[in-house]
Amino acid sequence: MSDNEQQAQAADNIPKVYDPQSFEKKWYEYWESNKLFHAEVDKSKKPYSMVIPPPNVTGQLHMGHALDETLQDILIRYHRMAGYNTVWIPGCDHAGIATQAKVEAKLRDEGTTRYEIGREKFLEQVWDWKEKYGNRIMYQLRSIGSSCDWDRERFTMDEGCSKAVREVFVSLYEQGLIYQGTRITNWCPDCNTAISDIEVDHVTEQGHLWHLRYQVEGEDRYVEIATTRPETMFGDTGVAVHPDDERYKDLVGKTLILPIVNRRIPLFADEYVDKEFGTGAVKVTPAHDPNDFEMGQRHHLEEIKVIGNTGKMLETAGKYAGMDRFECRKALVKELEELGVLVSVEDHEHAVGHCSRCHSTIEPLVSKQWFVKMDSLAKPAIEAVKSGRIQFVPERFTKIYENWLENIRDWCISRQLWWGHRIPAWYCDDCGKTSVSRTDLTECPHCHSKHIHQDEDVLDTWFSSALWPFETLGWPEKTPELEHFYPTATLVTGYDIIFFWVARMVMMGLAFGKDIPFHHVFIHGLVRDSQGRKMSKSLGNGIDPVEVIDKYGADTLRFTLITGNTPGNDMRFYWERVESSRNFANKIWNASRYMLMNLAGFDKSFQPTDDDYTLADRWILSRYAQTERNVTDNIEKFELGEAARALYEFIWNEFCDWYIELTKARLYDKTEEGRRSRETALYVLSFVLEHTLRLLHPFMPFLTEEIWQKVPHDESVKSIMIADWPAGQEHFINEAAEQQMTAIMETIKTVRNLRAEVGAAPGKKSEVELNFLDEALRPVFAANESYLTVLAAAAPVTLLPQGSAKPENAMTGLVDGVEIYLPLKGLIDVEKETARLNKELANVEKEIARLTKKLGNQGFITKAPAQVVEGERQKLAGYQEKKQSIESRIADLAKL
């Protein structure tokens, strides 16, 4: 058997339907084992680098990841093909709180706690957990086709990252940008740790405003205060009013008696108080409210803690000690009511802080924590974006980013957890000094005492994530990778972590990477369910991407995720859309199958001359060239959905619906005379298909590889993923061919329409007569009459001589430059036909009226570009021609 015959036989065995399961795994293994994802520094090429937003180590692939990965992979695959030195660094995040919570839950099931087993044992368990479940998501990422350089995989707690974290911490400390302070911070009683401001979600809740009265010492007068949190009254060390508040002028400076506790507390004036709110008098609890804390500082009030780390009342709450804070509130209100302290209760809507992880109500508590000073770090980060060095796509996120950084407050980075980067600070038990060090300390650098102990706390997970773009390239070492690939090209992520992650990477990148961490930040939205709800575990409405991949294939999922939405906007997930994407994959599959089945005997070296090309050939090559340009431009603009749509439309609506249909007669003609035409058709088919597959590869990597390997291509290239990105086919752009083909296509559609109208039997051809208003079209139709026969069941087709009489019993259709007649054997229904033509006439007249008005407008003529005016003139002429033709036809019908 010849090569070609073998190929043909193989083609006959190609399944009729697209079956992704049969090849996706195979190709991923092929790419990975051939090291096609791996890149070494190659200074002869322009770099294009990306770092993956590291998923949580014990996480699972969800739709958000699938979208994020798909977008990144498209950019990476495109740039790799386009000749860049491309690297995409994968890895995962140790995810402090999240992972620790999982292991703690496991311990709880086993009937123990981390405190019982101790820090060392606990950490062993977390590492075990990490080993066991940690890389699951990395394997899941492979299933959607991510072309990451797995040889460069990193983990935020690996040796290199730990070194980077310590270097940054110590360096910031030395610059005075990291400090320790005793302050009121957001405390989560369930996670039992401090958290940063952005980890607090404010939820509007329906609460109450309790009005309580505190007696003025030694007098029979009371001051009425309003509070949303009566249980904190045990910590009250003052009551504040506004200095200008006439109601309280004479009371300022007096002492009040705190009910139940009977503590003497001062009544003082402070500008902070809002006269309009409540009673204008506010109880001050410096240990449990951020504003009160500040007032307390100003007025030197005592801080009395009444709520502990786990949300239970302390000894200071007297008989309520040990009670949960909310239980205490209930009981206390009752007691206050009985005592007559409670004056009234009103409903009150207010925003309450909740832990973004566990959703418990945040308790502001005074504690000693580590902070990063933000001002000097934020300034350059704002500037980098304002100046355009870093660009957000879409641009609107720029403002959100800037606004946040401009109002930023110091970042609390210490967490009372065990899983994470331990803070490199040591306390001396003898001299009491704190030392921060790049290496572990065994003695106090100040007094050389051996009695030192390391800070128990770990750093916020985002502290190490902030270093990700440069720590993954080897920083703090001066690696060739760092030099070549930093700054990275594009960061792809969801808008939900702009503050947590993007802003902090920019700050750290500028401070330590000595440059911006990336040039573009490509922001995408959330994938929601079909009703527009967020996918979540609690709602049980999450759709598992792995399930979609198993059922429909990764390419289908990828295509679904990037079409039908625009950058930065949320999208809804619909199974119908998945099916539609699958159908598209199947369409490509079958178009390829058609070509491959006809490849037998095809001379691969065949090269058509200009004369060999038919109109359809020239047309599809021109359309291909336009698509190539369109797709490339859109990818460059991050309009990946538009690029995919352009490919969809070209492949389905032009290549399959028209071109392939028009090649059938040529391919099935096995005669010697038809040989050249057949070979030309095969040449064009394979040229367009092979190029289109390459354009489509970043979007649907598996399918395109599977087909590409079978289609004639440059044999020296072993995978489509490293084939050249198609470019430079502009010479195929052919306006004339497109115009001529459009005229024929329009005519075909009109004939089909007319046939449907008269209910022509599908198997029966219709006689068609064409009258040319534009004589230039005559030779075009003459040469390509068969197109009408094949696609519109038109036969015979008569090209009426100029000025010939029009058929009487005929349906009429009109396209630009051509009148179309379908002579009918029997009598046509004059009434129906007239009505149809009148409807069309009305349409045409509407257009004429619109255009006449437009062209009659002096302003339009003088101010609009000449090109536009000319275009409108031609349109008008076309419509007028149509109008005349319809009118004369209606007149003819009237005579019958």
Add this chain to the structure above:
RNA sequence: GGGGUUAUAGCUCAGUUGGUUAGAGUGUCUCGUUGACAUCGAGGAGGUCACAGAUUCGAAUUCUGUUAACCCCACCA
């Protein structure tokens, strides 16, 4: 309280510097299965582009306001 997004066909959405007969998918109606594909083909119906102004020769597209939905930020007890 501040800021943002969205409003286009029954449904989900495109429509990128203002000039289109306003599009797609899906749904719906009619017709069609011998050689790529019924995961398909052909044809049809279906839209005052939320509302009101403004700018312009010209607005789905730019600006202002209104309405509605959603989101983010925010230490009034």
